[in-house]
Amino acid sequence: MDLTIGAVILAAGEGKRLKLNAPKPLAPCLDKKLVDFPIRELKKFFSQNHIDGKITAVIGHQRELVRSYIEKNYPDIGYAIQAEQKGTADALRSYFDSTETKVITKEFQYTLVICADTPVVSASELTEMLELLKKENLDGVAASFIEKNPKGYGRIVRGKKGFHIIEEKDATDEIRKITEVNSGLYILKTSYVLEHLKQIDSNNKSGEFYLTDVFKDGLNVKAHCFPNGEVFLGVNTLHQLEEADHALRSRKKKELKENGVRFIDSSHCYIDSDVQIGEGSVIYPNTFISGQTTIGKNVVIEMGAQISNSIIEDDATVLAYSILENAHLRSKASAGPFARLRPGADIGAGAKIGNFVEIKKSILSQGVKVSHLSYIGDAYIGENTNIGCGFITCNFDGVSKHITKIGKNSFIGSDSQTIAPVDIGDDCFVASSSTITKNMPNGSFAISRGQQTTKDGMAKKFLKKKE
Ligand code: UD1
Ligand code: MG
Numbered sequence: 332m333d334l335t336i337g338a339v340i341l342a343a344g345e346g347k348r349l350k351l352n353a354p355k356p357l358a359p360c361l362d363k364k365l366v367d368f369p370i371r372e373l374k375k376f377f378s379q380n381h382i383d384g385k386i387t388a389v390i391g392h393q394r395e396l397v398r399s400y401i402e403k404n405y406p407d408i409g410y411a412i413q414a415e416q417k418g419t420a421d422a423l424r425s426y427f428d429s430t431e432t433k434v435i436t437k438e439f440q441y442t443l444v445i446c447a448d449t450p451v452v453s454a455s456e457l458t459e460m461l462e463l464l465k466k467e468n469l470d471g472v473a474a475s476f477i478e479k480n481p482k483g484y485g486r487i488v489r490g491k492k493g494f495h496i497i498e499e500k501d502a503t504d505e506i507r508k509i510t511e512v513n514s515g516l517y518i519l520k521t522s523y524v525l526e527h528l529k530q531i532d533s534n535n536k537s538g539e540f541y542l543t544d545v546f547k548d549g550l551n552v553k554a555h556c557f558p559n560g561e562v563f564l565g566v567n568t569l570h571q572l573e574e575a576d577h578a579l580r581s582r583k584k585k586e587l588k589e590n591g592v593r594f595i596d597s598s599h600c601y602i603d604s605d606v607q608i609g610e611g612s613v614i615y616p617n618t619f620i621s622g623q624t625t626i627g628k629n630v631v632i633e634m635g636a637q638i639s640n641s642i643i644e645d646d647a648t649v650l651a652y653s654i655l656e657n658a659h660l661r662s663k664a665s666a667g668p669f670a671r672l673r674p675g676a677d678i679g680a681g682a683k684i685g686n687f688v689e690i691k692k693s694i695l696s697q698g699v700k701v702s703h704l705s706y707i708g709d710a711y712i713g714e715n716t717n718i719g720c721g722f723i724t725c726n727f728d729g730v731s732k733h734i735t736k737i738g739k740n741s742f743i744g745s746d747s748q749t750i751a752p753v754d755i756g757d758d759c760f761v762a763s764s765s766t767i768t769k770n771m772p773n774g775s776f777a778i779s780r781g782q783q784t785t786k787d788g789m790a791k792k793f794l795k796k797k798e
Pocket of ligand 1: 418486
């Protein structure tokens with residue numbers, strides 16, 4: 332660890348243009364919030380470069396909500412409160428003056444500034460900036476890029492020696508034509524930024540303190556122009572939020588393809604950033620895969636599947652239109668079409684869950700078959716047991732949930748129910764249409780259905796005659 336960096340996430344702004352009922356840093360982005368992305372990339376950047384770094388969020392608008400979200404998910408992050416949103420330089424001053432940052436911010440060698448609303452920026456851009464800074468021993472680097480439609484961005488005005496930044500509102504028509512724009516991402520020597528921050532005033536059209544004014548012609552600073560400008564996309568509108576989602580998902584799918592995952596048409600697959608998928612797996616269109624989902628090798632995920640926070644082991648298959656949530660499908664097992672595996676469904680190796688089957692908080696051992704139209708909740712089912720069509724574990728008495736146990740190698744006839752709590756042993760046979768209320772010992776047979784009475788010729792009494 333030879334380098335110390337204090338990273339500041341500017342997250343005090345209101346984000347009015349997003350028109351969401353949430354502060355901007357908590358706007359939804361993939362299956363996360365906007366602010367999660369800079370935090371995660373900063374952490375990655377620190378660890379990849381062996382940097383002793385600390386992150387601080389500058390919060391302001393709806394700060395209690397933003398703070399409680401960050402505190403819950405990232406307890407090591409510090410805070411600085413910007414009471415009034417008087418501009419980005421004022422936000423950075425709040426950072427240096429804060430007593431809640433958990434660290435002495437002025438002592439870091441470098442200060443990195445990133446906005447909460449640029450979720451596509453990755454650790455690799457941060458590393459590139461740091462390398463340039465170190466190589467040329469600069470006092471500061473601002474990331475810039477070329478934007479054909481630069482409206483709204485600060486323009487990079489390059490002179491004979493160095494550069495400065497002019498905000499859209501303050502720009503002349505000539506300057507507005509410049510297409511090299513400021514991304515809002517900077518790494519600066521802390522001593523440099525402290526010195527120049529003092530001098531910033533609010534003599535501009537917005538009456539704000541602009542952080543961009545720390546860059547002045549003739550100083551030892553550089554604007555580093557990235558060719559892949561789309562990574563600096565700032566989310567100010569719902570349209571840009573959709574663009575950011577799209578960019579993040581495209582990056583994820585590209586990475587998966589490089590690792591040997593085959594897509595039938597990846598433009599219609601929605602895969603969030605933490606999902607892992609093994610080599611040889613095939614993903615059909617119209618699939619949504621999110622959360623902490625891990626999918627093994629040679630798995631097939633058919634169309635319309637929605638999978639969140641689940642584990643799917645090697646060679647398993649999720650057939651069309653199935654929903655898995657906090658579920659575990661072990662190797663070579665299959666579920667669907669139209670299966671629903673709810674939280675706690677643990678499906679054993681080689682087991683088969685068929686169409687219109689719902690499973691909740693149940694452990695099904697290897698080789699179990701539940702092929703059609705069943706509900707299984709709060710149950711344990713032993714190896715190779717076969718559950719017929721239309722079986723129900725009646726697990727709820729209106730107040731509490733109860734457990735159903737079925738042993739191995741048993742056969743449960745179609746259209747049966749078990750009234751929990753109940754325990755059926757190994758090698759049992761339940762006849763079709765039975766309602767099982769009492770425990771069954773190993774090897775037993777049970778039948779509980781009304782006796783059939785057949786009366787010759789009597790049907791006509793009940794059949795309506797056509798007039
Ligand atoms: C800023 C830059 C502009 C750049 C653009 C890139 C300035 C003066 N301008 O403009 O050159 O091209 O980003 O997207 O810096 N914030 C606070 N407190 C404040 C004001 C803002 O924390 O008082 C935060 C916002 O929450 C946001 C970030 O700072 O995360 C940037 O603020 P924003 O108002 O979006 O600046 P831009 O007008 O986009
Ligand atoms: Mg912005």
